[in-house]
Amino acid sequence: MSQKLQFQTLKIYPRPVTGRFNRWRVGFVAVTQLVFFLLPWLMWNGRPAVRFDFGTMRGYLFDLVLLPQDLIYLAGTLILSALGLFLWTTLAGRLWCGFSCPQTVYTQIMLWIEQVFEGPQRTRRLRDAGPWTPEKILRKTASQGAMAVFALWTGLTLVGYFSPMRPMVARLAEGMLGPWETGFALGYAAFTWLLAGHLREAVCKHMCPYARFQGVMYDRDTLHVTYDPTRGEPRGALRRSTPAAARPQGDCVDCGLCVQVCPAGIDIRQGLQYECINCGLCIDACDPVMDKTGRPRGLIRFSTQNALESGQPPLGWLQRPRALFYSGLMIVCSAVMGVGLYLHAPFKVDVLRDRAVFARENEAGEIENAYTLRIFNTRGEHRHYRVRLEGAPGVRLEGAGGFQVPADADGSFVVTVAAQPETLSSGSHPLRFVVEDAADPLRTVEAHAPFLMP
Numbered sequence: 476m477s478q479k480l481q482f483q484t485l486k487i488y489p490r491p492v493t494g495r496f497n498r499w500r501v502g503f504v505a506v507t508q509l510v511f512f513l514l515p516w517l518m519w520n521g522r523p524a525v526r527f528d529f530g531t532m533r534g535y536l537f538d539l540v541l542l543p544q545d546l547i548y549l550a551g552t553l554i555l556s557a558l559g560l561f562l563w564t565t566l567a568g569r570l571w572c573g574f575s576c577p578q579t580v581y582t583q584i585m586l587w588i589e590q591v592f593e594g595p596q597r598t599r600r601l602r603d604a605g606p607w608t609p610e611k612i613l614r615k616t617a618s619q620g621a622m623a624v625f626a627l628w629t630g631l632t633l634v635g636y637f638s639p640m641r642p643m644v645a646r647l648a649e650g651m652l653g654p655w656e657t658g659f660a661l662g663y664a665a666f667t668w669l670l671a672g673h674l675r676e677a678v679c680k681h682m683c684p685y686a687r688f689q690g691v692m693y694d695r696d697t698l699h700v701t702y703d704p705t706r707g708e709p710r711g712a713l714r715r716s717t718p719a720a721a722r723p724q725g726d727c728v729d730c731g732l733c734v735q736v737c738p739a740g741i742d743i744r745q746g747l748q749y750e751c752i753n754c755g756l757c758i759d760a761c762d763p764v765m766d767k768t769g770r771p772r773g774l775i776r777f778s779t780q781n782a783l784e785s786g787q788p789p790l791g792w793l794q795r796p797r798a799l800f801y802s803g804l805m806i807v808c809s810a811v812m813g814v815g816l817y818l819h820a821p822f823k824v825d826v827l828r829d830r831a832v833f834a835r836e837n838e839a840g841e842i843e844n845a846y847t848l849r850i851f852n853t854r855g856e857h858r859h860y861r862v863r864l865e866g867a868p869g870v871r872l873e874g875a876g877g878f879q880v881p882a883d884a885d886g887s888f889v890v891t892v893a894a895q896p897e898t899l900s901s902g903s904h905p906l907r908f909v910v911e912d913a914a915d916p917l918r919t920v921e922a923h924a925p926f927l928m929p
């Protein structure tokens with residue numbers, strides 16, 4: 476009983492609010508979800524535009540096909556994301572949390588669903604505190620059912636990034652979904668339903684590590700949502716009978732709207748708090764109050780500690796050494812990745828020397844080494860490759876002219892390299908296998924292996 480009461484006390488029922496920050500939030504929810512839900516359906520050159528196939532260990536990003544050797548790009552993307560988060564936090568605090576974090580976005584969607592089936596926040600609060608009636612059971616069932624359907628579709632969409640979406644949905648319709656697809660979809664759906672549908676802001680407050688370490692990236696010039704106490708205090712209800720010039724209190728009329736709309740359930744007038752996700756909804760709530768009371772907007776606004784204390788405008792991006800440092804690192808990292816992707820060849824090559832045979836003499840008296848040449852064709856069409864040797868003079872590759880590899884597949888070819896005994900000294904000689912696409916000879920890929928002369 477006491478646990479139930481505690482849960483009911485802790486549950487937050489944010490009041491809906493309109494305004495520019497809410498419009499931005501809605502916009503971000505719409506854009507991120509459109510991208511997330513539509514991308515697995517998008518086809519590109521006959522295959523899913525974005526797909527990570529663990530079976531063949533390939534990643535498809537439109538024209539780009541990534542193999543395990545390309546994990547460096549994943550590392551680069553993670554580094555860039557981390558730097559972006561550091562830069563963003565340094566500049567504008569938890570803006571990521573307020574506008575684009577999946578937890579915030581899905582919580583917002585679950586709140587909308589709750590509102591549709593259970594009514595406005597005051598009705599929901601009263602009904603939740605009251606006894607279970609047939610209407611309450613019906614509304615709760617409908618609301619939880621809609622959340623579960625949304626969560627299931629979210630789980631299925633996530634799996635659609637790893638298993639082609641269209642055949643998977645066809646299998647689902649026939650009741651033939653595979654065990655791992657079912658397991659992952661249900662698992663992610665359960666997480667979405669629990670974290671966004673029920674735990675909500677508690678995740679941001681108590682589970683998210685970013686909420687804990689973001690403080691080290693803040694400084695006195697970091698933008699965050701602030702209440703201006705020099706303007707607002709002493710707060711007090713506005714008495715219309717008193718002339719504006721004679722009113723003793725500050726601009727805050729203590730209407731409480733900024734607290735009622737806050738999805739984190741905090742009072743921003745108590746100063747900077749780690750629970751604040753910088754969503755700006757309290758600004759949307761307060762600005763119209765200032766309009767009505769004839770005070771300038773911005774009692775609650777995005778500002779910095781230094782700006783609040785000095786009365787000067789906040790420092791810009793280029794005036795912040797830490798922001799410049801992160802920006803510089805991001806530019807360097809992006810440039811390196813951009814050049815790498817530009818030069819990224821649409822095929823990969825591996826060469827393995829046949830270790831079972833040290834070297835052998837052929838009928839012409841030459842010394843031969845055998846190799847397995849493996850070419851990965853990442854294009855969606857059949858390709859023809861040519862190979863030449865570099866590095867050791869006098870060596871000859873047999874059958875260098877034609878290696879055919881089907882679309883999006885890899886081909887293994889056993890090749891021999893021969894050399895007259897007098898052309899090379901005894902020992903190991905480094906060889907470079909230079910492979911070129913016959914239709915695009917400027918694209919070459921090198922692989923290395925030793926040639927052993929007895």
Ligand code: SF4
Nearest residue numbers: 727728730731733761
């Ligand atoms: S919305 Fe503005 S006026 Fe109302 S309590 Fe909050 S800070 Fe004060």
Ligand code: SF4
Nearest residue numbers: 737751752754755757
């Ligand atoms: S205090 Fe304002 S900015 Fe911070 S979470 Fe609450 S509504 Fe959003």
